[in-house]
Amino acid sequence: SPVLAEKFGLGRAALPEEIAAWNLDVSPDGSGLPEGSGDVLTGEEVFAEKCAACHGDFAEGVGNWPKLAGGQGTLADKDPLKTVGSYWPYLSTTWDYVNRSMPFGNAQSLTNDEVYAIVAYILYSNDLVDEDFELSRDTFLDVEMPNAEGFIVDDRIEAEHAIWTGEPCMENCKDSVEITMRALVLDVTPEEEGAEAEVVEPEPVEEAAAATEAPD
């Protein structure tokens, strides 16, 4: 039931070809998936050519670039490894994101069959399918994502706001205060003067990068 409101008569009707060109998103139930298919062995070749320079031959990641495989069972660890296999709840997201935004720097250059093949290979790298697996619209929902049940909807209002609401302490709020951690000990902040000349010590940098995930 469309909403009836006062209209300004601005804009024009979108053509089917225009909608088809931009409306590429794929939902968890597989709606939005195009025709096509790709198997693991084809995916291995395409991945080696178009993805492995950053993501590694086995999707294990090169340097600081994202790891796409591994880490299953680490989400409650001190340093969880979040990958397609260990963390992503829906396979649709992998297909959709690879199709629209990868390879980094040359997005939207893959054919539908190439995307199916790459996604099949990422699944294989995560031990989620056998090497003879072929991904298509028909087999898409057969794949079980290990962390599909690993998410809850934001519960901060119940879990947090209920306990952090009300008049706070103003006087004699604690007996003693000790400094327990100092940023200058870690020393990973860019220097303001001659930033380029100052070489940041490599060891604490890695420690810091490992201790906490970057914004991305």
Place this chain on the structure above:
Amino acid sequence: MSKTFTGKPTSRRAFLRGTAAAAAGAITAGAAKAETPDPLITEVQPWANGFGDGVDATPYGLPIEYESDVIRRNVEWLTADTISSINFTPIHALDGTITPQGCAFERHHSGAIELSKQDYRLMINGMVDTPLIFTYADLERFPRENHVYFCECAANTGMEWAGAQLNGAQFTHGMIHNMEYTGVPLRTLLEEAGYDTAGKWIYVEGADASSNGRSIPMEKALDDVLVAFKANGEALRKEHGYPVRLVVPGWEGNMWIKWLRRIEVMEGPVESREETSKYTDTLADGISRKWTWAMDAKSVVTSPSPQSPITHGKGPLVITGLAWSGRGAIKRVDVSKDGGKTWETARLAKPGEKMALTRFYLDTEWDGEEMLLQSRAMDETGYVQPTKTQLREVRGENSIYHNNCIQTWWVRPNGEAENVEVS
């Protein structure tokens, strides 16, 4: 590193020289007495004698060179490259609440793209009566609104979950800006297309390669979301989404889609990469929260702070900072100088506005002793900004996003300040 600092900053060394000089002529109380006349007064200075620049010298001006340290900064080790990365607003050096666009932080996933108004198209499709295409010129013909809102990256303060890491308010709290936006309510555009009331979600995406697609519940879309084309009076900056971005009041910055190109009305959420792999918050037991959209009440003392030390010795001191909440207006900010043992209520420069930065001041006397400075925001829902310990008790240390903990600066007797954690 994409942006290298080349100006003349107040360096730590220059600061230390400055304090040494100040200490030599230490002042105890009341106005100082000069022993010799000040030549800046007694001698005619060049600016009082000759000409300044003509009015044709600077058609569009930049800050004076003496302010060249008030710039965005990059932290190289945070991300794999500078294209999908973040930089930081110099909040330690700003005052009031409006962020100058030229130093307002950036966060891109495939770089800041260049999209002209002529090339710009906005599509509305999905569960609508008539799928529509708008040009930029079309958008300017709809009735407009103006609103001031903060845009805070979900990852602001995220590097501090495991401890005190980066030394400066710019780095710990600078993934934020606050602008006056002009735009068209998203509701107006959805009505123009005739949205189907069975559509409970919209999916929004940008024109850049990353697309940054996010799902937003229809209730929010119809409430206060703006399709904005002006910020702080002028067109959006390229890096902030020129010519059109989404403004999603109170909600995490990731949802403020830049270079907005498509709005799809849908039955369900897409569960895109940016709301599954990223912008989900893992708790200590390995279960993750999703759709943590609102940014909770938060504050930080911007001065004194590590990049803004006390250089004037003891006596009158202005302690100032920013407070904000994604759930409404800030009602009160308390400041502690002793690490949270005792608190004083600060003065708000203006009454807090919904989902906008609020400036606070505590005008005080500094006795020259060390301080453990903290600020604590309260919003109109009655929520009180928690400590990091309180947050960790509920969430553990691996949430990455939504760290709105109370920040502590350790101000030492020489006026220098450091990012610390306290018991």
